Amino acid sequence: MSEVKITLPDGSSRNYPAGVTGMDIAKSISEGLERVALSIEVGGEIWDLSRPINKDAPIRIFTWNDKGGKYTFWHSSAHVFAEALEALYPGVKFGIGPPIENGFYYDVDLGDKEFGEDDLAKVEAKMVELARKNSLFLRKDVSKAAALDFFKKKGDPYKVELLQDLTDGSITFYEQGNFTDLCRGPHIPNTGFIKAVKLLNVAGAYWRGDEKNKMLTRVYGITFPKQKELEEYLHMLEEAKKRDHRKLGKELELFAFSEKVGMGLPLWLPKGTVLRERLEQFMRKAQIKAGYDPVVTPHIGSKALYVTSGHYEKYGKDSFQPIHTPDEGEEFLLKPMNCPHHCEIYKVKPRSYKDLPIRLAEFGTVYRYEQSGELHGLTRVRGFTQDDAHIFCRPDQVKEEFVKVIDLVLHVFNSLGFENYTAQVSLRDPADKKKYIGEDALWDRAEREIQEAADERHLKTVAVKGEAAFYGPKLDFMVKDALGRNWQLGTIQVDYQLPERFELEYVGSDNQKHRPVMIHRAPFGSLERFIAVLIEHCAGNFPIWLSPEQVAVLPISERFNQYAGQVIQELKNQDIRGYLDDRDEKIGRKIRDAEVKKVPYMLIVGEKEVAENRVAVRKHGAGDQGSVGLDDFVKQFLKEFSMPV
RNA sequence: GCCGUUGUAGCUCAGUGGUAGAGCACUUCCUUGGUAAGGAAGAGGUCGUGAGUUCAAUCCUCAUCAACGGCUCCA
Incomplete structure (x- = not known):
């Protein structure tokens, strides 16, 4: 029996019997790898783990931690989405459903059915249900004629159109559960890897990206091998929204x-x-x-x-x-x-x-x-x-x-x-x-x-x-x-x-x-x-040379407003931008408001500072920095935060 | 321009077929307080706009405008 030489990413190589699969290789490396392996890169192409390898090749096994693994995972998730959609809305027609940087989408034609946010939850539930069946992703070579016949019978004009452009002999189907799709692959071993599902939004998208074509419904979704990772992802999205320039532009009055x-x-x-x-x-x-x-x-x-x-x-x-x-x-x-x-x-x-x-x-x-x-x-x-x-x-x-x-x-x-x-x-x-x-x-x-x-x-x-x-x-x-x-x-x-x-x-x-x-x-x-x-x-914390307000002067009480006024005037004389908060509020309140406005420096002045012509410095996000003479503060500030050249 | 979602006070958001509510912000008063929200009172809304259904519309219908997520576009 002939052997193939498989080169691993670390440069080492091993011989395996011809026809060895990615899964076999993963297993031979470690059981842990076998459990988490999703797909395999063979000579630059990403393959299913179940596909036999018949010639020498460098390989790389992809897990969830690899970009390639994630793509495979999300590609397979798109198929599970399609399966769920077809189960819930028989007769739905499918466009394309690729993995993207974060998740996947699928373009579908639901005919006259309006598909809104409410439907997403239903489909999500169905996807989880189908994923739990651990259905295998089965790859099948098909002739162009047979493929055309399949999708014509099914009544899926988009797939038929896609098939027209493909050459006979290179066409493969993938099947999982009750769903068969025209697909080059690769896919993860089975649907069971998909544990957490979130359909994010519904959008319109022109068929083949052409404005003149019919608009299909595009559903974006993302899946994870663990529920916790989904939660982290959603949390990350929430955090990102806090940095949205439209939100901050309003809050910071820009x-x-x-x-x-x-x-x-x-x-x-x-x-x-x-x-x-x-x-x-x-x-x-x-x-x-x-x-x-x-x-x-x-x-x-x-x-x-x-x-x-x-x-x-x-x-x-x-x-x-x-x-x-x-x-x-x-x-x-x-x-x-x-x-x-x-x-x-x-x-x-x-x-x-x-x-x-x-x-x-x-x-x-x-x-x-x-x-x-x-x-x-x-x-x-x-x-x-x-x-x-x-x-x-x-x-x-x-x-x-x-x-x-x-x-x-x-x-x-x-x-x-x-x-x-x-x-x-x-x-x-x-x-x-x-x-x-x-x-x-x-x-x-x-x-x-x-x-x-x-x-x-x-x-x-x-x-x-x-x-x-x-x-x-x-x-x-x-x-x-x-x-x-x-x-x-x-x-x-x-x-x-x-x-x-x-x-x-x-x-x-x-x-x-x-x-x-x-x-x-x-x-x-x-x-x-x-x-x-x-x-x-x-996130609104500008480099200080750009900050609209660089310094807030915060008197402890009204008794120190006069000195605070001198401080702000001196800053302005030196082209330092700032404002004086002489409201009738407690110092804690003034500090909080300045922190929320992301003012980089707060100068707090009270009895101690007035006496010695000093300022108590507080840095945004970093708290009390101790007190310095006003002149020293100004000198240091100008030195550190002037416009870069 | 196209598909989908949303629109209620300055902001964030509740709510109802019988002409509206909270928190923050704002105003006034009390308070003069040392490192992230002191207390009290008050004021503030044509419920995006226009039409329709209804005895009655912020709520239902339609249209329209705008914002949001995409598609297309981006000199």
Whole structure:
């Protein structure tokens, strides 16, 4: 009998009889592993533990502690969900049901049946009941004809459609209990592993992600091998909600929305404005240092400007509609981006190759008519301010300039403690080129330059097709919010198209006219979105140089209000932001209120402090720090908490 | 824009087919208190908006607006 050589993750290898299964291997390693094994990675593919292995391969056994194990677990859970749903609502049609980062979903067509939150509990109960049966997941190879026949008979048009695209010979079914699904696998050994089930919510989702298709019902759920883990997960979700920037924005009085002003149009309250202006100052300084020239351009521009840029053709009908004037036929658009304005600044005079690069920076407020359902707190709004800049440079300067921008973005992220970002290279969708303008050769060049620049700074990048802007590829810096949703913050884009459309030129050393290249870039992305993600990251406990209120001065009683007034005045003289709480309340109360407002420092003043010109320092979340002279406090504070450079 | 859920005081939320309630916040008074809520009184709501059913609607029906969870989109 032949043998196969199995290499374990630690590099050691063992021989097993051909046809050995993952379960056999797990058992041979330890009984404990056999009990918790969920799936096995064989030569880079994830398999069922029951599938025979017939050739030499490196393997890795997945348990609940591995991402791969969780995916298998949740994939199988999606099947149990489908089984439960079919048991309760016969005739339901199924779309797809994949595992996701946290749990799984299944797209289903329930016909005319309305499926709401009430139904979730019923299905959950049924899932638990079915899981307890310990049904095995059975893999079956089927011919395409047989598979089509099965789903046609069952009346499941979505599966039939999916099957059309599959090649005969590669099709497998999985069966557990009374449910059979078209599925590539893999699955956990049996349903018994699933002990805790929570169906989280119901949503609509277009079949195959296409707006023109029918909308199916998508049910999101998550399962665990232990009830306790489910409880911990739900608790974690609750905690994450406490950091939601919309909740904290209201509680800390940073920003607000008004139905009367209009949806997606944030109102910045005094405290939020301090935060925002601090960030602006920080960026202005960094940009001056990096050789940018600040400019200011108007909030509207004539329609012709956007016709030239190509934005009108692409977004015109889906935008805020043109502003008309008393003059017949005169139309202006609310500025949806700053680039065309900056192009016109470039054009105010002839440019020499010696002038380049020219870096024009503007905190430009723009307005975009986002679809109503897409608005989301401060992360997706209809009026927002970009920390925008456009670099006009020679083709030979593109990479160097791009790398400098990467450095600026990383400086910003480091200064604000964003460590977990993803650098995403956003490319064209090669299958849908009509969505983009410009020649292939220029696109290829731009895409190559971006990748090279990212490599030069050793960024770990993820390339995603179809995410490019319509005029060029991008390097996007993605950061997650409290609930794990990804948002694009910083973005850098190489653009050969707009210089073409605006006929931008410079005179080269050869005395000939040449076309510059444009780099669009915004390290924050937008102040609104950046602040939203910042709030969620620090849970409202901002870096002190950003805090709207850095210090609260709290007199023990009214008798010390005068001294407290002197203290707050001295702080203000030194550009330290703070407030005096001279309410007729006990000190415990004033402290509690300052703690709830997340004020980083509290200075408590009473009899002892007045006598010696001192302050009793209390730190947010850390309690009493003892007393120091006011001057020393100020000196130390300024030293420690000034704006990073 | 699409699917689902929600909308009651400044905030968090109860509640009922017979024109509304709590806690916190707010105002006034008492209290002058040393490191996370002192006490009392008071004021505050067209029950998102519009229509319909009803003797009567905050509650039932429909429409509409907004928010929330997704889908699609994101210059």
